[in-house]
Amino acid sequence: MKKSIILLLFSTLLLLLIPMHTHAATNQTKIILDGQELVLPHDIEVVNVRNNIMIPIRVVAENLKFNVKWDQKTKNVNIEQASNAISLTVGKDQATVQNNTVQLNIAPQMIKNTVVVPLRFVSEEMGLRVGWNNRDKIVTLTSNNVSQPASPSHGNDAGTNLVHDITYANNQLVVSLDREVAPVISTLKNPERIILDFPSTNFGNMGQVPSGGSMGRLDVNEFPSVTDIRYSLFKNDPPQVRIVIELNNISSVNYTQQTIAGKFILDLSMANEPAPATPVNSGKKIVVIDPGHGGSDPGTISFTKKQEKHFALALGLKVQALLEKEPDIELIMTRETDIYPTRPERVKLANDLNADVFVSIHGNSVTAAPQISGTETYYYQRESSKALATLIHKNLIDALGFKDRGVKNGNYQVIRETTMSAVLLEIGFLSNQMEEEAMMSESNQNKAAQAIVDGIKEYLKL
């Protein structure tokens, strides 16, 4: 009884499957333009000639909405759109693109009184991207101008996002971006991998930018639970950055993600550690450098009308360049461009990273008393912060020779709410003519950067 029911069900299923299958087999090639299937006229067929999809010029005109001119006498097809123009001739395997002659895989043909042209060639020359799914016989066409409004969730700036830095320490992958973007995260097994795809994202001014097809890698030797972290430009147009984390000896993959101050952080601390005995901190010290202000917050204006935010960033980037050479330091910047992370965001970034050192860089000002000058360094209450402040301050005074305004306790949010050793540096007075001139000079900024690095290294005993 039971068997017969199953048999019945099975045969019904088969019956259902067969027509579907035959349908698919006879189904003619589908063309999908920007996610929408083109509804082709009934009497029109897309044909496959020696693996070239050929479409009737009527489809080019009516469905792709290009300007098509057909000259019956010369058998010439002229296709135009915006600034693109191509000219093909039936039976000729050469075409003209913006007055240059190009070789075609296949010549336009006349089939059943219809002129057909190679779809890929025409589409690509008209600025469309062409994809071909051979199994399902689907051509996907994507226009570039459509891909941009496809990501309007990032506000007014629909341009390409940029990755500035990728680091891994303390079970955290930190990706510094121009602006926040939510990557598509997926996992694969054998071996266990976490794949992060950042849409409309390219590489910015990173140390090593993997060019088309090549791959960048992070050094993960000291992290037993991670086999490999690689990153590449996975797609070109629009760009897409892919980061793959290959995990080692892990029974299940767990992660949490968050975005703080333009940084995407993937926390793998919940991934099963193969050897819980390994110290959580793998030896590298995490240093967060915070160039003050930025973006909508210009800070003060200097004697020669330069904005404090630019000074803070210029010096911060010099500190970054030096610290990135330190093998025992993992460096994270709160900003690498002219953006404004809020103070709570800067604090949260440093705290969530479980950083060892936080250094906020500022320039001082008091226009009502332009004679005032000097370097001062702030900490907030904690003895560890005071020790760090004292060391950096001493190095700054030695390097720049500005007046010593001392190491002081100051109730500032970024050094109060951070939980590690944290200092706020007022390098000098931008309102003082002499000091401003000194602070704007490259050589003094290099000296100041070196002094900050020396102070940090002395404090960390590196």
Added chain:
Amino acid sequence: MKKRIYVAIAICAISILAIGCGSKPTSTGPVQGSDPVNTTPAPTANPSEENGESQEIEVFYADDQLLQVEQRKKEITFKDDSEKYSKTYAALQSSDQTELIPLWSNIELLSATFDQGKLTLDVHIPDEARLGSGGELLAIDALKGTFFQFDEVTRIDLLVDGDATDSLMGHVELEHPLTRE
């Protein structure tokens, strides 16, 4: 920002009215005296013994090294309460001694309103008036010290261009309102 737009609209409206008035007999313009600002400078120039009240107040400045706040006595004269606060603010903006630094010197007071213990000060900060972290702390201290000497002021809401911003100059959080602690 919104406020500025309203002000701009108001200015436009007034100027349109003014243009409209121009074609009418000229006497209506000056008689209407729609702009009270024109009438106020005269009394400030004169000593206002006739109708003004005068009061000696403590005003807070930074010392000449920008290390801490110091207070000095100053006399202000005013017609009413609202003027008392704007005159007090004006006192904060300048010191007659070179060894004292007026921390609010270039910060423009847009309005001062007092209501049930809360003094709302709306200011505009030009970029060059922004202080460093030390100056910002001292400026807030000076403002609190100066206005909280008036017993009736229990809270100060300090707005920047009409907005309750999270900070005055980017180093210190700005509470809304500031309290006596």
